[in-house]
């Protein structure tokens with residue numbers, strides 16, 4: 001629970017006015033917490049109060065910095081059991097940036113009917129994101145189905161074919177690698193989906209740009225690579241910057257140091273927030289997306 005007088009309070013108030021309500025990962029976390037019989041204690045994580053919007057110590061809250069921009073693609077996170085509870089989970093950051101983010105807890109023995117309905121919804125073209133070397137070659141794709149020319153305001157009698165209008169839905173297995181492999185093998189409802197395998201060239205370009213050496217990408221980095229493949233460069237960059245800002249504030253809070261507010265990532269987010277105020281961008285957002293109603 002938040003303290004009445006802590007410095008993050010005004011940030012949280014601003015968030016409540018601005019934001020559409022708790023997002024899918026936040027709701028899944030709340031459900032998962034309600035089911036657990038003992039409090040979840042994150043190893044090595046922060047102790048004490050956390051902002052419910054960003055999970056960081058309220059004095060280091062980043063809610064007011066959150067990018068909001070129109071994103072046509074959707075993301076469906078299938079989360080391993082305790083993933084939603086981890087303070088370091090970066091699927092949360094995808095849900096911050098991509099308005100149409102859906103999150104489901106994964107269980108071997110049952111599947112949420114809402115997940116099946118989402119995968120069958122004709123407005124979406126789902127892609128299961130997974131390394132191609134573990135999959136039968138005929139299922140693997142490296143790029144998205146061509147979406148046809150952009151036509152944000154179709155007129156009656158001039159509609160594009162429904163298949164061309166389908167929006168990409170990236171299905172991400174948000175889990176450790178051994179868990180993700182198990183989820184992949186034991187989820188028959190995913191078997192019909194094309195498997196989107198990120199290309200080594202794209203990943204090494206990303207590593208170079210970000211000065212990253214590790215082989216492993218976190219979930220929000222995979223999300224950013226998917227957005228880039230969908231041609232949503234601004235959203236991809238916003239998600240990268242959001243991960244950097246989150247990581248910086250999280251670590252500064254952990255070490256009880258004040259955050260810097262003018263890092264390149266902070267400046268990148270600022271430019272997204274300015275762009276969002278342009279009327280054309282807002283109109284496009286209203287046309288393309290139905291933002292999740294506050295739950």
Ligand SMILES: [Zn+2]
Pocket residue numbers: 011051052053054055056061062063064
């Ligand atoms: Zn916050």
